[in-house]
Amino acid sequence: MTEPIGSRPHMPGYGVLDAGQGTGLLPWSWARERLERSHDYWVATVWPNGRPHVMPVWGVWVDEALWFSSSRASRKARNLANRPQ
Secondary structure, three states: OOOOOOOOOOOOOOOOOOOOOOOOOOOOHHHHHHHHHHHHEEEEEEEOOOEEEEEEEEEEEEEEEEEEEOOOOOOOHHHHHHHHO
């Protein structure tokens, strides 16, 4: 996997540096270490009507991807089937 490119959001007035600046950002290795060590994750999906749905799951980070199980009938699984992006 190619490492993600770090960037900042454009948020005038919030004390965030310009979006074009990449200084002071944490490296991908920092995030990867935490993903690999954890077993608790939060999965965010979207209901068919556009409302957010966030649930804690147990999982494992393997080969640059999060793997977790869920019942096909669960809300998060149905949301993912409806909008996999």
